[in-house]
Structure formats: structure tokens, C-alpha cells
Amino acid sequence: xxxxxxxLWLQNAxxxxxxxxxxxxxxxxxxxEGFYRAGxxxxxxxxxxxxxxxxxLTAFPPQAxxxxxxxxxRLGWGVLTPESEKYPxxxxxxxxxxxxxxxxxxxxLLSGKPWVAVAGARKAGEAGLAAARxxxxxxxxxxxxxxxxxxxxxxxxxxxxxxxxxxxxxxxxPVDLSSPYQAKNAALRRRQLRMGGALLSxxxxxxTPAQGGFHLRNRLITGMCQAVVLVQVGEKSGSMIYARxxxxxxxxxxxxxxxxxxxxYTGSRRLLAEGAAPIARGWELFEQWPQLFGVSPAxxxxxxxxxxxxxxxxxxxxxxxxxxxxxxxxxPPRPPxxxxxxxxxxxxxxxxxGSREEQVLxxxxxxxxxxxELADATGMSAGTLLTLLARMxxxxxxxxxxxxxxxxxxxxxx
Numbered sequence: 001x002x003x004x005x006x007x008l009w010l011q012n013a014x015x016x017x018x019x020x021x022x023x024x025x026x027x028x029x030x031x032x033e034g035f036y037r038a039g040x041x042x043x044x045x046x047x048x049x050x051x052x053x054x055x056x057l058t059a060f061p062p063q064a065x066x067x068x069x070x071x072x073x074r075l076g077w078g079v080l081t082p083e084s085e086k087y088p089x090x091x092x093x094x095x096x097x098x099x100x101x102x103x104x105x106x107x108x109l110l111s112g113k114p115w116v117a118v119a120g121a122r123k124a125g126e127a128g129l130a131a132a133r134x135x136x137x138x139x140x141x142x143x144x145x146x147x148x149x150x151x152x153x154x155x156x157x158x159x160x161x162x163x164x165x166x167x168x169x170x171x172x173x174p175v176d177l178s179s180p181y182q183a184k185n186a187a188l189r190r191r192q193l194r195m196g197g198a199l200l201s202x203x204x205x206x207x208t209p210a211q212g213g214f215h216l217r218n219r220l221i222t223g224m225c226q227a228v229v230l231v232q233v234g235e236k237s238g239s240m241i242y243a244r245x246x247x248x249x250x251x252x253x254x255x256x257x258x259x260x261x262x263x264x265y266t267g268s269r270r271l272l273a274e275g276a277a278p279i280a281r282g283w284e285l286f287e288q289w290p291q292l293f294g295v296s297p298a299x300x301x302x303x304x305x306x307x308x309x310x311x312x313x314x315x316x317x318x319x320x321x322x323x324x325x326x327x328x329x330x331x332p333p334r335p336p337x338x339x340x341x342x343x344x345x346x347x348x349x350x351x352x353x354g355s356r357e358e359q360v361l362x363x364x365x366x367x368x369x370x371x372x373e374l375a376d377a378t379g380m381s382a383g384t385l386l387t388l389l390a391r392m393x394x395x396x397x398x399x400x401x402x403x404x405x406x407x408x409x410x411x412x413x414x
Contacts, residue, residue, distance in 0.1 A: 006065070017202070052372055095248075095400065104193060114143070116144045121234065132161065138282020156188060174206075227292065252289070256280060369405065399411075
């Protein structure tokens with residue numbers, strides 16, 4: 001049986017956002033097929049398989065996964081797994097790669113290009129919207145693929161700007177590809193596809209965003225990109241989740257600073273003070289990181305001559321553009337936890353307190369657990385736990401380890 005079927009089967013059992021299928025693929029003897037052939041007797045010996053998982057693994061067998069695959073292909077969707085050639089390479093070195101991605105559009109047209117995420121406030125003001133459009137346009141002119149979510153505001157403005165420059169874009173959706181969610185953006189999505197872009201989703205069937213779905217979606221946006229640009233980040237903005245993922249995944253963070261003193265940019269200024277690089281236009285990313293675009297930095301000037309910046313492709317006629325020198329900058333290996341994550345504890349997220357947090361900490365006494373195991377132990381839904389765990393991680397109470405297992409901070413009980 002094709003391994004794609006096994007990936008679909010495991011994603012259904014463990015849920016979108018789970019790193020367990022990837023863990024099985026990398027470490028179980030015989031990989032995915034070996035895990036399947038071990039059967040219930042073998043699964044019971046694994047501490048990360050809960051009774052809920054056992055039920056799901058048997059209730060939705062690989063034969064049902066095959067039917068799902070065939071149906072997705074009939075809809076015209078691409079079905080990518082970590083073994084697929086077109087699978088975004090950056091996702092293979094995050095802690096929880098998606099077992100399955102459903103796609104529309106031709107991702108082969110986007111290979112060999114740098115991918116840059118641009119995201120920001122849903123209720124961005126005029127300055128933020130203009131900045132997002134200009135960033136999208138400049139990045140696209142330089143040859144980058146602009147990646148964003150489907151949210152109104154800064155996200156859509158960045159996509160619009162990239163399309164104005166004739167560039168290719170990727171939208172990562174928190175729902176399935178046929179969902180009517182955000183129907184007012186349907187024309188923009190169709191334009192993306194006509195211009196060689198793509199739509200991606202981790203969901204086979206999810207009509208409206210699930211609780212915690214945006215958090216899961218955002219990890220994909222940052223994970224598949226080499227750089228992340230944030231526009232109009234408020235004091236307690238959801239955009240801080242992008243910054244958190246970028247820090248965890250080792251992606252370089254750039255922030256549009258906004259008008260001086262504007263309270264809508266308090267979070268932006270906080271991130272800049274803690275080490276994010278400022279950016280106002282797309283060509284500035286090219287100047288700061290020309291290697292990302294396949295261009296070597298300009299050599300040092302001769303004595304007495306002024307320095308010459310690397311040429312920006314978007315400001316030169318096509319025939320005069322310099323030939324790329326080497327491939328785009330590679331994704332860095334997934335780093336250990338960095339100071340950037342600790343910094344985000346001051347990013348407006350309140351410390352986790354109360355009975356639900358105490359339930360989670362009690363469940364993590366002397367052992368790590370997955371979200372599914374915590375759901376069994378606490379009686380909370382997976383969506384509630386995802387939101388709660390994100391808050392507790394930012395507050396320094398819990399840590400996430402390999403296989404998307406959570407433990408008390410500092411315990412290392414993975």
C-alpha cells in the first residue's frame with residue numbers, strides 16, 4: 001500500500017497538528033508500514049498511544065484512508081506528505097510537520113525561490129495596509145514567494161501587493177480547500193491560482209476554523225518560510241504567535257515599526273527592541289539578506305571608494321538582472337529553544353493561572369503527555385488545550401518537546 005495512505009491514516013488518528021506521525025516515520029522499525037503491521041498488540045506497548053488513539057486507529061483503517069485519498073484527487077486537490085517531492089522543505093525541520101497537506105495550484109512553479117511570510121493585524125489601519133501591500137510588492141519583485149493566511153487586513157493586503165507585481169503567492173488556510181469560509185476572498189484566491197500561486201490546507205474536512213486552528217495554521221506559515229515579516233503588531237496581538245513560532249523554528253524575524261508613538265504598534269516596537277530587524281519596504285529585505293535571493297553581497301570597496309549595495313532585482317530591467325549566484329539561503333537546522341521565546345513572555349500574554357492550568361500541571365506531574373493524552377486526563381477538548389498550552393508555554397509553565405509532547409517547564413520528562 002502506498003505510504004500516502006498510511007500518512008492519511010495516521011493524521012486521522014492523531015489529528016491535524018500532531019507530530020506523532022512524523023515521529024513514527026522517523027523512529028519506528030519499518031516506518032509507517034511497520035507500525036501498521038505491528039497491529040494493536042504492538043501499539044499498546046507504546047506510551048504515546050492512548051485508548052482514544054487505539055480506537056481511532058482501528059475505526060478508520062488504511063482502506064478508509066485510501067477512499068479519502070481517491071476522493072481528494074477527484075476534487076482536483078494535490079495530496080502531499082513529508083515524503084512528497086513538492087512538500088515544502090522547511091516543514092520537514094519543524095517539531096510537528098503536517099502528515100498531510102492538501103493543495104490547489106502547482107507548487108513546482110514555486111521551487112527554487114525564497115519564501116517569505118507576511119502577516120499582521122486583521123484590523124490594520126491605513127498605514128499598516130499600505131505597508132503590507134508595499135512589502136508584498138517589493139518582495140515579489142525581488143523574486144520571493146509571499147506566503148500569508150486568509151485573514152482580512154494585513155494578510156490580504158500583502159497578497160494583493162505581491163499580485164500587483166505579477167508575483168506568485170501561497171495562502172495557508174485554517175479550513176479545508178472547499179470551505180465557504182471567508183467567501184469574500186474567493187476572487188483573490190482565484191487570482192492567486194491563475195497567476196501560478198497555490199492554496200494549502202492541513203484539513204480534509206473543516207468548514208469553519210476549529211478552536212486552536214489559527215495557532216496550528218500559523219506554525220505552517222512560518223515553518224515553510226525562511227523569513228517572517230510582521231505588520232502592525234499590537235500589545236496583545238495574535239500576530240505575536242507568529243513571532244513565537246519564528247523564534248522556535250529558527251526563522252529570521254522582520255517587523256514594520258509603524259508611525260512613531262502609534263499605540264497600534266506597541267507589540268512591533270517591543271519585538272524590535274528585543275532583536276527583530278526593522279523593515280519598511282520589500283527591497284530592504286533584499287539589502288539586508290541578499291543571499292536569500294541568490295545574490296552574493298557586494299565586495300568591499302577599494303580604498304577611498306564609497307560602498308556599493310547589492311543590486312535589487314525589482315529595480316532593474318529583466319534583461320539586466322544579475323544571474324543568481326547559488327541557491328537561495330537554506331533553512332537552518334531546527335535550533336534549541338532560544339532567548340527569543342523567553343522574550344515573548346513579556347509580549348502581552350498574561351501568566352496562566354486558575355483551575356484549568358492547575359489541572360494541566362497536575363496531569364504533567366513526573367511525565368510528559370501529548371494533547372490527546374491531556375484531553376483524556378483532564379476532560380478538556382483538544383482545541384481548548386491547544387489555546388491553554390500556548391498561553392502556559394509563553395508564561396514559562398510548560399515546554400513542548402519531540403513528538404509534540406508537553407512537560408512541566410524545566411523537567412525534561414520527554
